[in-house]
Amino acid sequence: MKYPLHVTSEIGELKTVILHRPGREVENLTPEYLHRLLFDDIPFLPAIQKEHDYFANALRNQGVEVLYLERLLEESLHSKAIQEQFVDQILEESKSNINGARHNVKEYLLHGSVQDLVEKVMSGVLKTDIEQEKKVHLYELMADHYPFYLDPMPNLYFTRDPAAVIGKGISINKMNEGARERESIFMDYIMKYHPRFAKHNIPTWFTRDSKFSMEGGDQLILNKHTVAVGVSSRSTPQAIEKMAINLFKHQKEITKVVAVEIPKSRAFMHLDTVFTMVDYDKFTIHPAIEGPDGDMRIFILEKGEEENRVTIKQRNNLAETLKEVLELKDIVLIPCGGGDPIAAAREQWNDGSNTLAIAPGVVMTYDRNYVSNKLLRQHGLEVIEIPSSELSRGRGGPRCMSMPVYREDI
Missing domain, CATH: 3.75.10.10 (L-arginine/glycine Amidinotransferase; Chain A)
Structure with missing residues (x-):
């Protein structure tokens, strides 16, 4: 290749x-x-x-x-284990908005096709997306009025920022703004798990876990x-x-x-x-x-x-x-x-x-x-x-x- x-x-x-x-x-x-x-x-x-x-x-x-970023990500999440790992990481980095509903949100994300999973993560998860009867805790039923469990990611069409190819390697970037921090997760998974990239020993010049x-x-x-x-x-x-x-x-x-x-x-x-x-x-x-x-x-x-x-x-x-x-x-x-x-x-x-x-x-x-x-x-x-x-x-x-x-x- x-x-x-x-x-x-x-x-x-x-x-x-x-x-x-x-x-x-x-x-x-x-x-x-x-x-x-x-x-x-x-x-x-x-x-x-x-x-x-x-x-x-x-x-x-x-x-x-x-x-297309969305298609590359779908093709990278090619096993149940990778999908669950991906969802756990997304939820961990979005924990400020989960409000105690992590289990229900994880179940919602993993229900359906890989294409559905990617679209849900990119589009955001509304509190109304989780069925009312699944909200069994008081803190879920009385959560604040903020509408999202997971924020939408409307800046995604600016694919330049989360990562940059430099020479034959890549910089997977630590994003400055909270609204965009999760975006570089996608390129991290694509480099690690997509068949087009994972077979190569691609050097990483900068990582998203930087301070x-x-x-x-x-x-x-x-x-x-x-x-x-x-x-x-x-x-x-x-x-x-x-x-x-x-x-x-x-x-x-x-x-x-x-x-x-x-x-x-x-x-x-x-x-x-x-x-x-x-x-x-x-x-x-x-x-x-x-x-x-x-x-x-x-x-x-x-x-x-x-x-x-x-x-x-x-x-x-x-x-x-x-x-x-x-x-x-x-x-x-x-x-x-x-x-x-x-x-x-x-x-x-x-x-x-x-x-x-x-x-x-x-x-x-x-x-x-x-x-x-x-x-x-x-x-x-x-x-x-x-x-x-x-x-x-x-x-x-x-x-x-x-x-x-x-x-x-x-």
């Missing part, structure tokens, strides 16, 4: 990607719990599914193999030697250093990890919401991540002389740092919204900088970001636009919605 993981750049020809088609978990959003579940609005399910299907078909039209958080939207593979990671509201410097140590210790190709600090705000959630690579020497950027005179806090981590230590060099200019680590004489930073303060803010809110490269100079973007898309074309890029009226409500763009597992080398 062909080795299943290989990502050595952001722009190499994309061959295989993991998506999640939005499902009933989106319909379990209500205004009262939007903040808890990290949404600003409620997408219309039939419309968001239609837009996501367009996205998936656009990828297929470019020759990309599309794998410190890191998310895939902050992890960018600039080339086969260099990984950039955003120091953001979701990814911590401690996690970045830990991953760097593991990379330097267990493989030889990647020799640099570049930690890039970005503003910690909702609009600038991850590094890829303000900065992505679109060609050998071209990058999208939201200018607001750069301070006065382009000053930023950037750190280049390399292997130290002592085991489990790194050397750290500080830089303060993104363009100069990119030229240094990529060994380029010049680079082009393409500003979101053309740098216009109104257009840039509007299109940044709708992920104008969050581009997904299909190949060098070929990118997918949201159609609503027409100012940024025009500028990308003026810089010689091929831009494939996808509809985004509902997809954009989750505050993530095409890169956020995709987890590459295989790219050709550049």
Whole structure:
């Protein structure tokens, strides 16, 4: 079997990607719990599914193999023992909402097909899903008014964040927000039990049981030697250093990890919401991540002389740092919204900088970001636009919605 993981750049020809088609978990959003579940609005399910299907078909039209997270998980839970182990872990990590009804919830999840099990876990378990006559304890009958035993997982269609392929290994991430912590369980099971992946000794550079958080939207593979990671509201410097140590210790190709600090705000959630690579020497950027005179806090981590230590060099200019680590004489930073303060803010809110490269100079973007898309074309890029009226409500763009597992080398 062909080795299943290989990502050595952001722009190499994309061959295989993991998506999640939005499902009933989106319909379990209500205004009262939007903040808890990290949404600003409620997408219309039939419309968001239609837009996501367009996205998936656009990828297929470019020759990309599309794998669905939900199907991979179903195929990973191929025995009763694995299914029960999976449910026990989900319940353990969701215990704040079980309210003493663990036995009934476990029975409900395991009743039916594997497809039913996966859908229930992703969609959430309402208290009304458990039959009234099974609630034999007073604390079940008098539980609080929160409607869920298990919260829905509406952020799942952003498959980029729970895990990231780096080289021939994977980072299975510790998610920062409680609403998303369970998402990386899925990729953990897929790597361990799915026939496509389990037969290979796939190295794990970072694990979800870490004390410190890191998310895939902050992890960018600039080339086969260099990984950039955003120091953001979701990814911590401690996690970045830990991953760097593991990379330097267990493989030889990647020799640099570049930690890039970005503003910690909702609009600038991850590094890829303000900065992505679109060609050998071209990058999208939201200018607001750069301070006065382009000053930023950037750190280049390399292997130290002592085991489990790194050397750290500080830089303060993104363009100069990119030229240094990529060994380029010049680079082009393409500003979101053309740098216009109104257009840039509007299109940044709708992920104008969050581009997904299909190949060098070929990118997918949201159609609503027409100012940024025009500028990308003026810089010689091929831009494939996808509809985004509902997809954009989750505050993530095409890169956020995709987890590459295989790219050709550049």
